[in-house]
Amino acid sequence: xxxxxxxxxxxxxxxxxxxxxxxxxxxxxxxxxxxxxxxxxxxxxxxxxxxxxxxxxxxxxxxxxxxxxxxxxxxxxxxxxxxxxxxxxxxxxxxxxxxxxxxxxxxxxxxxxxxxxxxxxxxxxxxxxxxxxxxxxxxxxxxxxxxxxxxxxxxxxxxxxxxxxxxxxxxxxxxxxxxxxxxxxxxxxxxxxxxxxxxxxxxxxxxxxxxxxxxxxxxxxxxxxxxxxxxxxxxxxxxxxxxxxxxxxxxxxxxxxxxxxxxxxxxxxxxxxxxxxxxxxxxxxxxx
Amino acid sequence: xxxxxxxxxxxxxxxxxxxxxxxxxxxxxxxxxxxxxxxxxxxxxxxxxxxxxxxxxxxxxxxxxxxxxxxxxxxxxxxxxxxxxxxxxxxxxxxxxxxxxxxxxxxxxxxxxxxxxxxxxxxxxxxxxxxxxxxxxxxxxxxxxxxxxxxxxxxxxxxxxxxxxxxxxxxxxxxxxxxxxxxxxxxxxxxxxxxxxxxxxxxxxxxxxxxxxxxxxxxxxxxxxxxxxxxxxxxxxxxxxxxxxxxxxxxxxxxxxxxxxxxxxxxxxxxxxxxxxxxxxxxxxxxxxxxxxxxxxxxxxxxxxxxxxxxxxxxxxxxxxxxxxxxxxxxxxxxxxxxxxxxxxxxxxxxxxxxxxxxxxxxxxxxxxxxxxxxxxxxxxxxxxxxxxxxxxxxxxxxxxxxxxxxxxxxxxxxxxxxxxxxxxxxxxxxxxxxxxxxxxxxxxxxxxxxxxxxxxxxxxxxxxxxxxxxxxxxxxxxxxxxxxxxxxxxxxxxxxxxxxxxxxxxxxxxxxxxxxxxxxxxxxxxxxx
Numbered sequence: 178x179x180x181x182x183x184x185x186x187x188x189x190x191x192x193x194x195x196x197x198x199x200x201x202x203x204x205x206x207x208x209x210x211x212x213x214x215x216x217x218x219x220x221x222x223x224x225x226x227x228x229x230x231x232x233x234x235x236x237x238x239x240x241x242x243x244x245x246x247x248x249x250x251x252x253x254x255x256x257x258x259x260x261x262x263x264x265x266x267x268x269x270x271x272x273x274x275x276x277x278x279x280x281x282x283x284x285x286x287x288x289x290x291x292x293x294x295x296x297x298x299x300x301x302x303x304x305x306x307x308x309x310x311x312x313x314x315x316x317x318x319x320x321x322x323x324x325x326x327x328x329x330x331x332x333x334x335x336x337x338x339x340x341x342x343x344x345x346x347x348x349x350x351x352x353x354x355x356x357x358x359x360x361x362x363x364x365x366x367x368x369x370x371x372x373x374x375x376x377x378x379x380x381x382x383x384x385x386x387x388x389x390x391x392x393x394x395x396x397x398x399x400x401x402x403x404x405x406x407x408x409x410x411x412x413x414x415x416x417x418x419x420x421x422x423x424x425x426x427x428x429x430x431x432x433x434x435x436x437x438x439x440x441x442x443x444x445x446x447x448x449x450x451x452x453x454x455x456x457x458x459x460x461x462x463x464x465x
Numbered sequence: 466x467x468x469x470x471x472x473x474x475x476x477x478x479x480x481x482x483x484x485x486x487x488x489x490x491x492x493x494x495x496x497x498x499x500x501x502x503x504x505x506x507x508x509x510x511x512x513x514x515x516x517x518x519x520x521x522x523x524x525x526x527x528x529x530x531x532x533x534x535x536x537x538x539x540x541x542x543x544x545x546x547x548x549x550x551x552x553x554x555x556x557x558x559x560x561x562x563x564x565x566x567x568x569x570x571x572x573x574x575x576x577x578x579x580x581x582x583x584x585x586x587x588x589x590x591x592x593x594x595x596x597x598x599x600x601x602x603x604x605x606x607x608x609x610x611x612x613x614x615x616x617x618x619x620x621x622x623x624x625x626x627x628x629x630x631x632x633x634x635x636x637x638x639x640x641x642x643x644x645x646x647x648x649x650x651x652x653x654x655x656x657x658x659x660x661x662x663x664x665x666x667x668x669x670x671x672x673x674x675x676x677x678x679x680x681x682x683x684x685x686x687x688x689x690x691x692x693x694x695x696x697x698x699x700x701x702x703x704x705x706x707x708x709x710x711x712x713x714x715x716x717x718x719x720x721x722x723x724x725x726x727x728x729x730x731x732x733x734x735x736x737x738x739x740x741x742x743x744x745x746x747x748x749x750x751x752x753x754x755x756x757x758x759x760x761x762x763x764x765x766x767x768x769x770x771x772x773x774x775x776x777x778x779x780x781x782x783x784x785x786x787x788x789x790x791x792x793x794x795x796x797x798x799x800x801x802x803x804x805x806x807x808x809x810x811x812x813x814x815x816x817x818x819x820x821x822x823x824x825x826x827x828x829x830x831x832x833x834x835x836x837x838x839x840x841x842x843x844x845x846x847x848x849x850x851x852x853x854x855x856x857x858x859x860x861x862x863x864x865x866x867x868x869x870x871x872x873x874x875x876x877x878x879x880x881x882x883x884x885x886x887x888x889x890x891x892x893x894x895x896x897x898x899x900x901x902x903x904x905x906x907x908x909x910x911x912x913x914x915x916x917x918x919x920x921x922x923x924x925x926x927x928x929x930x931x932x933x934x935x936x937x938x939x940x941x942x943x944x945x946x947x948x949x950x951x952x953x954x955x956x957x958x959x960x961x962x963x964x965x966x967x968x969x970x971x972x973x974x975x976x977x978x979x980x981x982x983x984x985x986x987x988x989x990x991x992x993x994x995x
Contacts, residue, residue, distance in 0.1 A: 190784075193777040197789045200774055203854070204796050210818060211807050269528035276524035288525070292532075297978040299915060300536045302944070302970055305951045305963045306543035307535065309551070313496040317487055335535030338528045367520065396800040398918045399944075403952060414802040418922055425810055432806065440803045447798040448791075455862050 215433035236430035240438070247409055248435055251416035255439075258326055258412065259394040262333035267387045269334070270341035271379065275371050277342065278349035279357065289343065296339040300332065301399045307332055308403045329404045333394050341386045348382040349375055385453040392443055413439045473514055480510055495558040498545070502538050506530055540971065547735055547964035551728045553957030555714050562727040563692045563699075566716070570665070570686035571703055583670055583681030584634060585609075585643040585655060594640065595660040596627060597668050597681050604628055605668065609658035620661045621668075645675035659684075690716075690723075699723070728961075735965035744934035749946075749966070751930060756914060756942040759848065763913040764906055766853045771860025772898075776890075779868050790865075797858035805922045808851045812837040819850075841939040844924050848940050852919055859909070867901040868894070907981040911974060920945045935959075943970050 183191075215236055217229030240248040276282075277289055300307075308323070311332075315322020322328055356378075357370045365373070376383075401412045408420065417435050421428045447454065484507045491500040509530070513522040549555075557565065582598040593609040607621030629635055636642050648655060652673060659667040662683070671682040690708070691700045699708040699716040708718035715726030738745055774793065778786055796804065811818040814836040820827075827834050837847040871894060879889040920926060926941035926949060936949045936956055943966065951963035 190780070190782075193780060193783055194785070196773065196777045197785070200770070200857075201789060201792045204792050204858075207804070207807060207811060207818070207854070208795060208799070210811070269531070272524045273528040276521040280521045280524070282521040285521075294978075295532065295536060297911075298536070298540065298971060298974055300539070301917070302915065302974070303536075303539035303543040303967060305947065305960055305967055306539035306546060308952065309546060309960060310499070310539060310542060313491075313494065313499050316494040317490040317496060317499065331531065332535045335531040335533075338532050339536070342528060392800070396802055396918070398802055398921065399948065414800075417806060418802070422806060422809070425806075426813070429810060432810065436803045436807055440799045443800050444795070444798040448794065451794060451798075455866075 211433045211436055214430065215437045217430070219430065236434035237438075239431050240434060245408075246416075246420055246431075248413075248416065248438075250409055251411045251413045252439065254326065254410060255395055255412040255414075258330055258333070259391045262330045262394055263387050263391040265330075266334055266338055266390050267341055267345075267383050270338050270386070271345055271376060271383060272371075273338070273342040274345035274349055274379075275375055277346045279354075279370070279375065280367070289346070292339040292343050296337070296343070300336040301397075304399055304403055307400070311404070323404055324406055324410065325404075326410065329401060332400055332404075333397070336400075337390055337393065341390065344386060345379060345382055348379055352378050381453070385450055388446060388450050389454055392447065395443060477511065477514055481507070495560060498538075498542055502534060506534065509533075543964045543967050543971075546960055547968050548730055548732060549728050549961045550714060550731045550734070551960040551964075552962070553959070554724055555726045555728045556958070557725055557727050559714070559727040559729075562715075562725050565725055566690045566699065566723065567688065567692055569689040571689045572684050572686050580671060580680040580682055582678035583668070584636075584678060585648050585670065586636065586640040587643060588640055593655070593658055595621075595658070595668060595670070595681070596624075596634070597621070597660060598628075598634065598678075605660065605662060607660050609655075609660050611657050612659070615659075615661065618661060620663055645673060645677075645679065648673045648679060649675070690718075731961070735962050738962065739965060739969075742934070744932070748930050748933040748935065748937045751939070752937060752941050752943060752946045753969075755845070755939070759845075759916075759940075759942055760910050760913040762849055763852045763856065763916070764909045766849060767856035767860045767909070768864075768906065770853060770857040771862075772864045774857070774861050775864040775868055779865065793858050793861050795858075796854055797862075801855060802918055802922055804855055805851060805919055808854070809923055812847050812851075814839075838924055839928060841928060844928060844940050848920065848923060851923055852913070852916070855919070856909070856913075863902050863905055864898060867898045870901065871897050903984065904981060907977065907984065911977050911981075914942070914974070914977070915944045915970070916942065917944045917948065921948065943973075 213229050216232055216234065218231030218233040218235070219229065240246070277285060311321070311323045311328050314328065315324070319325075320327060321331065352375060356374055357365075360370050360374060395412075396414065397412075398414050398418070401415050405411055405415060408416070411419070413435075417432065417439070421432045421435065425432060484503060487503055488500065491497075491503060509526060513519055513526040581600075584596040584598070586594040586596060588594065594607065595605075595609045597603075597605045599605065602623070604624055604627055605621040606624040606627060608618060610618045627635055627637075643651075648670075655670050655673075659669050660681075661667050665686045667684055667686075668681050669684055670679060672680045674680065687702060689702055691702060692698075693700055698710055699718065700706075701708055701718045704719060706719060708716045708723065711717045711722060711726075713722075713726065713731075714729035716723045739749060740746065774789075778789055812820075814820060814834055817837075819837070820834045823835070835843050838844045875893055875897075876889055879893055884892070920940055920942050924938065924940045926936075926938035926945050928940075929936070929938045937946055941949070947963045947966045947970070950959045950966065952958060
């Protein structure tokens, strides 16, 4: 009888828990492994294990003080680049979206379609041309050329501005036009309508797109790799890969600590905005 | 005048001033493409902000500038570059290459061939100085430097104060005169050093003498090549012969191609190489095929796992649903590059976590532990395995969303009509789900088609394809292959060739987008009412 009951339970619920549990372990194990390893007292990868023998913060300490491994500089660079590029991206995107959503002009439809078409090609596809272009810009205006953060920020700006404009425009369309018509009657200019009404009401989508853009840039490798050659200017992705991975068995502890520090804020940010981000994702964009 | 108008003209003034500064520079560097971009953007900005008439553009132009400059123009430029031989040895423009060639020098013994006394001195920091006693008008003194420091150092000075009226050499207190023996002990170092007299002439230690002063000798550098503008050729001053103009963007002197050359238009040569050169075409075929396979299996596997989980968990009264869901999102919340690098460690054959997991299996079947990154099959499997871990949460999220949006009445109606759960899943749930998320599946395919970060960080494309003409491996996808070709393959920069492969990628992405567009249009028509 007990067996029969168990079989019934298993047929209805049990197998679901079995599958659910297996994949929960698969999902969690590598993450836990890295977190425990970052505090574990071991020499290298070969004697690392999930439950460490001793507790130590030496791997975290190894990330400071060595001028050859300016880890926190990389972290700062990454936040700076992703922050500035993300901010300008949604700012300029919001401007453009406002025109497409609220102003009537010839070529509006064509412009919108062009935006989407252009953004179907990720900007890094043409990285050869971007490299050569900035190689030449470096001759003419060295402060924007290869090896500078400004140049990299410019490229990231172009990378998703079309898509962001499109999504923000879609959101603005849902704001009732009666609001700005009323304001117009009261003599408000376009800029005032934008600044006082439309932009504040669009804040939810703007914040989410900023987060998505920020995370995307934070995780980018290829464009940062063609731009940055000086170890002091690296982003986190470049720094960890180029400096640590050379000898990753012996550097395993540092890699684990560096990964935990680099991943935690992004993971928290992602989980915080999870619902909205997946909403945006199902609208077509994909996180890098 | 309004406040905003003043601000606008101020902005335009600064902007145009900057352009006026840039344009001559782009011309000087012969960056024609840059010049075109600058002109187009300047026109756009002035058109937009000089008058008050084009209101919508005022909002759009700032974003459009970046979209044009760094997305649209590079795509066009990439196409242009694919018709050039832009590569190592052909990086410069012709003008730049000629300047570079004219700067080259060769050294020959000076005509005078005179030997003279040379004193070797050292200061407190053990830096070497030379004092050369050429004649009474030329008592030259200065720091002795190696060849790589020539540009950083000043020329030698005439220092009459180092000699008294009787013609004896006086050494200042802060310097130490090396004896002949000391010079011999350091001779290998000393022979590398030179005292610079002027741009083309330097003094080197010639003969160390144990008795009395050592001797030095003048060496002069001569221009190696001169460019003759009338005939557009180079003259080789070393061999006293004229060079000829090669047809690949270079000069040929005495039958040898002279480096550096310059970039020229080579027509469809790069594309012909893709089509005809078996040593290039073969690997490219492997890479292209694998790119499609990878993108397909990446989507298939993540979709399979995601769907399996969402179907399993999509059940009323199932406990712990929330916990499962929040755990599955974790792999997705972590930046991809971190997970990939961590997995690179975990897949390590000797002491990685993954082989620990598979340990019982290895023992059961009595096989050697897999060295994941050594063979074609295992490294491809590793790439897909890691990608599945990275990507299944996304598929889980979107399939869960789609499952929940399927109207319950449909399934109940099927049940009433006597459909088994399996039938109603395959006949109703699955087709509807596919319709709902197929645009996203195509999007995921396009994303993985160009998933550079995964391939580059996990395997760097390896293991290498033996016999290929270029640096390429079995897990390389088109975009990582292009990256190796252009920048990182260790066989020089091959921008022209890489750009032509980029064109192929563009065409494929265009094709995928077109399919996706038509497909979603058709679905809208068919299922528009759902």
